Amino acid sequence: xxxxxxxxxxxxxxxxxxxxxxxxxxxxxxxxxxxxxxxxxxxxxxxxxxxxxxxxxxxxxxxxxxxxxxxxxxxxxxxxxxxxxxxxxxxxxxxxxxxxxxxxxxxxxxxxxxxxxxxxxxxxxxxxxxxxxxxxxxxxxxxxxxxxxxxxxxxxxxxxxxxxxxxxxxxxxxxxxxxxxxxxxxxxxxxxxxxxxxxxxxxxxxxxxxxxxxxxxxxxxxxxxxxxxxxxxxxxxxxxxxxxxxxxxxxxxxxxxxxxxxxxxxxxxxxxxxxxxxxxxxxxxxxxxxxxxxxxxxxxxxxxxxxxxxxxxxxxxxxxxxxxxxxxxxxxxxxxxxxxxxxxxxxxxxxxxxxxxxxxxx
Numbered sequence: 001x002x003x004x005x006x007x008x009x010x011x012x013x014x015x016x017x018x019x020x021x022x023x024x025x026x027x028x029x030x031x032x033x034x035x036x037x038x039x040x041x042x043x044x045x046x047x048x049x050x051x052x053x054x055x056x057x058x059x060x061x062x063x064x065x066x067x068x069x070x071x072x073x074x075x076x077x078x079x080x081x082x083x084x085x086x087x088x089x090x091x092x093x094x095x096x097x098x099x100x101x102x103x104x105x106x107x108x109x110x111x112x113x114x115x116x117x118x119x120x121x122x123x124x125x126x127x128x129x130x131x132x133x134x135x136x137x138x139x140x141x142x143x144x145x146x147x148x149x150x151x152x153x154x155x156x157x158x159x160x161x162x163x164x165x166x167x168x169x170x171x172x173x174x175x176x177x178x179x180x181x182x183x184x185x186x187x188x189x190x191x192x193x194x195x196x197x198x199x200x201x202x203x204x205x206x207x208x209x210x211x212x213x214x215x216x217x218x219x220x221x222x223x224x225x226x227x228x229x230x231x232x233x234x235x236x237x238x239x240x241x242x243x244x245x246x247x248x249x250x251x252x253x254x255x256x257x258x259x260x261x262x263x264x265x266x267x268x269x270x271x272x273x274x275x276x277x278x279x280x281x282x283x284x285x286x287x288x289x290x291x292x293x294x295x296x297x298x299x300x301x302x303x304x305x306x307x308x309x310x311x312x313x314x315x316x317x318x319x320x321x322x323x324x325x326x327x328x329x330x331x332x333x334x335x336x337x338x339x340x341x342x343x344x345x346x347x348x349x350x351x352x353x354x355x356x357x358x359x360x361x362x
Contacts, residue, residue, distance in 0.1 A: 002022070002023050002025070002137070003020050003021070003022060003023075003120075004020070004021060004022075004023050004135050004136040004137050005018060005019070005020060005021075005135065005136050005338060006018070006019060006020075006021045006059045006117070006132070006134060006135035006136070007059065007060075007061070007134040007135070007338060007341045008021065008057050008058070008059055008125070009047075009048050009056060009057060009058045009059070009060060009128075010056060010057045011056065012048065012049060012050030012056070013048070013049050013050060015342045016048065016134070016341055016342055016345070018338060018339055018341075019119075019120065020120050021059070021117055021118065021119055021120060021125055021135070022117065022118045022119070022120065022122070023116055023117060023135070023137055023138075023139060024116040024117075024118075024139060025070065025072075025139070026070055026071060026072035026075075026116075026139050027072045027073075028072050028073045028074050029072060029073075029074050029075060029141055029142050030072040030075070030116075030139050030140065030141055030142065031068050031070065031071055031072065031075055031078060031084075031139070031140060031141075031142055031145065032068065032069050032070035032071075032137060032138070032139050033064075033066040033067065033068055033069065033084060033086055033137065033138050033139075033140065033145070034066050034067050034069045034136065034137050034360075035064050035065070035066035035086070035133060035135070035136060035137060035138060035154075035360050036065055036066045036067065036153075036154025036155075036157075036158075036359070036360055037064065037065050037066075037153075037154035037155040037157070037158040037357050037358065037359050037360065038061045038063060038064040038065075038133045038134060038158055038357070038358045038360075039063040039064075039155075039158045039159055039161070039162070039163065039355050039356065039357045039358070040063075040341075040344050040345060040348050040355070040356045040357070040358065041062065041063050041162050041163060041190075041355075042189070042190075042191075042256070042348065043062070043129075043162070043279065044060045044061060044062065044063075044128075044134075044345075045345060045348060045349060046256070046279065046281065047060050047128060047129070048060060048345070051281035051282065052281065052282050053282065054126065054128075055112075055113050055124070055126045056126065057119065057123075057124075057125055057126065058125065058126030058127075058128045058132075059117055059125060059126065059127070059128050059132035059133075059134055059135055060128035060129060060131075060132070060133075060134055061128065061129075061131060061132065061133030061134030061135065061358075062086075062087070062088040062128070062129040062130075062131040062133055062161065062162060063087075063133070063158050063159065063161040063162040063163065064085070064086040064131065064133040064138065064158050064161055065083070065084065065085050065086060065148070065154045065155075065157035065158040065160075065161065066083070066084065066086065066137075066138075066154065066360075067081060067082070067083055067084070068080050068081060068082045068084060068145075069137070075142050076142070077142075078142060078145070078147070082147050083147065083148055083149070083150050083152075083154075083157070084145040084146060084147055084148065085145060085146050085148055085157050085158070085160045085161050085310070085314060086131060086133060086138060086140055086144060086145050086161060087131075087144050087145070087146075087161045087162065087165075087305075087310055088129040088130050088131050088144065088161075088162070088305075089103055089104055089106075089143070089144055089305065089308070089310055090106065090110060090130045090140070090141045090143055090144050091103035091104075091106045091143045092106055092107075092108035092143075093143065094108070095107040095108050101309060102307060103143070103309060103310075104304040104305045104306075104307055104308060105304055110130060112126055112127040112128065112129075112130060113126055113127075115127025115130075115132070115139075116132075116138075116139035117132050117135075130144065131144070134338070134341060134358065135338075136338070136360055144310075145310075146310045146311050146314045146315070148160070148314070148318055149318065149322075152318065152321070152322075154359070154360075155332060155335065155357045155359060156321075156328045156329060156332070158357060159328055159331055159332070159355055159357075160314050160317060160318070160328075162305060163190045163191050163194055163331070163355060164194045164197075164317060164326075164328065164331075165305060165306050165308040165310070165313060165314065165317070166191050166194065166277065166303075166305045166306045166308070167190075167191045167192065167193065167194025167195035167196075167197065167198055167254065167277070167306065168194055168195070168197060168198035168201065168306060168313075168317065169198070169303070169305065169306015169307055169308040169313060170195055170198065170252055170254075170275055170277045170303050170306045170307075171183070171195060171198030171199050171201075171202050171204075171250075171252070171306075172198055172201070172202055172306075173303070173306055173307035173308065173313070174275055174301060174303035174306060174307045175250045175252070175273065175275050175301070175303075177198075177199060177202040177203075177204055177249070177250060178202070178203070179202065179203030179204075179205075180203065180204075180205050181204055181205065181249040181250070182204060182205050182206040182207075182208075182244045182246070182248050182249050182269070183199045183204050183206070183207055183208070183248055183249060183250045183251070183252065184208045184209075184210060184240050184248040184250075184251045184252070184267045185199070185207065185208070185209050185210065185220070185225070185251075185252045185254060186210045186211075186231070186251065186252065186253045186254060186255060186260045186263075186264060186267075187210070187211060187253065187254035187255035187257075187260065187278060188209045188210075188211040188213070188216040188217060188219060188220040188225075188228075189216070189254065189255065189351070189354065190331060190353075190354045190355045191254040191277060191278070192209070192211070192220070192252075192254040192255070193219065193220065193223045193327075193331065193354060194223075194331075195252045195254050195277065196209060196220055196223045196224045196225050197223050197224055197326060197327060199224065200223075200224030201320070201325070201326070206226050206227065206243060206244045206248075207224060207225045207226050207227070208225065208226065208227045208228070208229060208240045208243055208244065208248070209221070209225040209227070209228045209229070210228075210229045210230075210231050210236055210240065210267075211228070211230070211231060212230065212231045212232055213351070213352075214230065215352070216352075217229075217230070219354070222327075222330070223327060223330075226243075227240075227243045229243070231260075235266075236263075237263060237266035237267045240267050241267070244269075246269045247267060247268045247269030247270070247272055248267050248268055248269055248272055249269055249271075249272050249273075250272060250273055250274075250275055251264045251265075251267045251268055251272065251273075251274050251275065252275045252277055253274065253275070253276055253277060253278050254277045254278050255278040256278040256279050256280040256281065256284075257278070257280070258280055258284050258285070258286055260278070261274075261276070261280070261286035262286050262287055262288075265288060265292065265293065265298060265300075268298050270296040270297060270298070271296070271297045271298065272298055273298060273299045273300060273301055274298075274299070274300040274301075275300075275301055275302075275303060276300060276301065276302040276303065277303060277306075288300075330354075331354045331355045332354065332355055332356075332357055333347070333352075333353040333354045333355060333356055334347060334353065334356045334357070335356075335357050335358075335359050336356060336357070336358050336359070337358070337359065338358055338360065340358075341358055344356040344357075344358060
């Protein structure tokens with residue numbers, strides 16, 4: 001059984017420990033990928049902090065890219081040596097959501113305590129988010145990867161596994177924004193910047209970024225926002241409506257803060273909708289007045305990872321990047337080694353980083 005280095009979470013809220021763990025060879029329908037890079041997503045931090053519970057010890061990490069090094073049986077369309085993006089989206093292809101084009105909410109459950117990882121002494125090791133990508137190698141289902149060109153660097157490719165597809169997909173797949181519509185994006189972090197890029201690509205007329213940080217609002221304009229509003233300035237929804245001339249057709253909440261969810265409907269135009277992208281911790285609750293929504297035809301939808309279909313959506317995003325129409329390099333704030341992962345987490349927790357990336361030797 002191969003041994004690899006991985007960052008292991010033994011206790012919620014505690015630093016990760018770099019350890020040698022075991023990784024099973026790929027079984028039927030699975031592939032092994034030697035990683036070149038894995039990005040640090042706020043979802044990883046939420047898991048490490050215990051926001052959503054789970055089994056420990058665990059290896060998290062789900063936003064990765066690398067090269068296929070081994071194939072299990074019955075793998076189709078993939079070969080050893082292919083460069084791939086590795087996602088957490090494991091889709092059976094047969095349940096109702098998969099058959100309806102919604103693989104991100106596949107109903108077929110997998111026991112991630114019985115995945116390919118185990119501790120050095122053979123004990124249970126949670127295969128976090130079906131990936132366990134804070135490690136030198138991963139074994140994942142073939143449905144979780146998509147091939148990308150070899151001339152795209154691993155650090156850039158890793159961003160396409162979650163943050164980019166979540167933000168852009170929320171706009172084009174979930175909200176289905178049309179040219180000329182107006183949007184508000186609450187939160188100008190990594191996912192927020194990609195939501196802004198998605199709105200720009202979709203042809204939105206006004207794209208108003210809302211954040212607590214002036215520097216992040218300036219960055220939002222670099223990524224396509226037409227305007228910025230400080231969330232701390234009194235009633236920011238009034239400023240946004242003054243800018244737009246009415247309410248927004250869609251308000252994207254890209255952060256997990258309950259205060260953002262509480263205020264999001266205030267930005268809406270009649271007939272508009274709140275799009276829930278950011279994920280609060282389990283048990284958090286927001287408060288609304290349903291009568292207001294029903295009276296003027298407003299609503300709310302949730303979207304997991306931008307309702308992405310990875311083999312459909314990642315290739316066209318790669319093409320936009322190659323044309324210079326999608327910013328990816330600019331999203332990377334810092335690059336770290338696996339041994340420095342706790343530093344990368346600390347920088348991400350500060351709220352300033354766009355995306356920090358862990359690099360591996362290839």
